[in-house]
Each structure stands twice: as structure tokens, then as C-alpha cells.
Amino acid sequence: MTPKGRNGPVEQMRVLMVARRSARQQRIQSLNQLRHLVFTAPEEIRVRFKDRYKTSLVSEAANMRPNQGSDPVIYTTYLMIRNLARRIRGLNNEMADIDRMLTDLLKQTAPGLFELHGAGTDTAASLLVTAGDNPDRLGSEGSWAHLCGVTPLPANSGKVTTRFRLNRGGDRQANAALYRIVLTRMAHDPPTRAYVARRRAEGLNTAEIMRCLKRYVARQTYKHLPQTT
Secondary structure, X not given: OOOOOOOOHHHHHHHHHHHHHHHHHHHHHHHHHHHHXXXXXXXXXXXXXXXXXXXXXXXXXXXXOOOOOOOHHHXXXXXXXXXXXXXXXXXXXXXXXXXXXXXXXXXXXXXXXXXXXXXXXXXXXXXXXXXXXXXXXXXXXXHHHXXXXXXXXXXXXXXXOOOEEOXXXXXXXXXXXXXXXXHHHHHHOHHHHHHHHHHHHOOOOHHHHHHHHHHXXXXXHHOOOOOOO
């Protein structure tokens, strides 16, 4: 297979996705630290932030102006809570800027893929990064499915194959993107929900149904990759 091209808008997406994942991990870590700091703080602070949800906690904490009073522990704790909240707010803004850039690139590069049901910004960008700037190198829809790790693998050891198992090969980011699309459709897309009900009545379990749906979504997404022939 021809190597992925890294000289166009998809390579820009890859760089943005790396930065986005890093910002997301830092945000999760900082939010956990903020919650822990509030939970272990002196009672005055615990009472102030009791039952605060994520958004209101970050907003209120980031806008605080701690005054250095008689208790240095309370002052220092308030100060660090504020700093963590401002860090989280900054990471939120950074991710929002990245998402806007990704959306613009997606609309220019693969608008059909971006508009598919269940394919949000992060999901569509992950699929394009897997395909590269020259997805015509894949040759066929089957090679795309294989690259995404959704081609069915026989699970029977006898002569007659009646069962298939999970394919653990392929690009895991693309496989996870297809999984998210399928999960969204199973919850909100009436035709997909009807398909799931029919296949369940035929005796398939949820994992087997999702494998079938991921293979279908791979076929569907292939049609919207840029530069395909």
C-alpha cells in the first residue's frame, strides 16, 4: 500500500488532533485536581463549592479574587483553586479554537463525510487522518474497511463458517471513530434502531450487530473520502 500523504489539509488536521488530545487530557487532569482540592479543603471552602457542577464550579472559581487574611492555608487553597479553574478555562478556549479550525478544514476537504449522521468534528477528522491526504492509495472500499479493522474474520474452526469475530487489526483511531458513529446511530437514528431490532430478533448479540454496522459505516464513509476514484 502506498504510504499516506502528509502534504495537505489532512496533515493539518492530524497536527490539530494531536494538540486537541493533549489539551483534553490536561483538562481532565486539571478538573480532577480541582475537585480533589475542593473535597479536601477546609470546611469554609467545601461549603462554598458544595454541589457545584463542573461548569459552575470552574466559572465561579476562575472569577475569585482571594484576599490574604488571617488563615494562610485557606488563602493558598483558594489561590490554587482559582489557578486550576483558569487553566481549565484556558484549555476549553484552546479546544474550541482547534474545533473551529478542524470544522473549516473538514468543510473544505470532505463536506459529505462531515455531514454524515453521527460523524462529528473529532470523528470525521480521525477518519480522514487515517486515510491521509491521498486516500486513493487504498484502491477499494474493502481495503478501507481492512485499514479500519472492520473486515469480518471467521471464528469457526470447521468447514462451514457461520460466525465471525472481532478484527483487532487496523487503525484503532479509525475503528474507534466508526464505533462512535454506530453508537450514536443506535441511540438516535430510526433506521439503525429498526435494523438493530431485526438483527437481534435473528439471534445476534449487541457486539455482533455493532460489527455489522461498523462494516456498513466504513462502506458509507469511503464514498465521502476526498480524491477517491
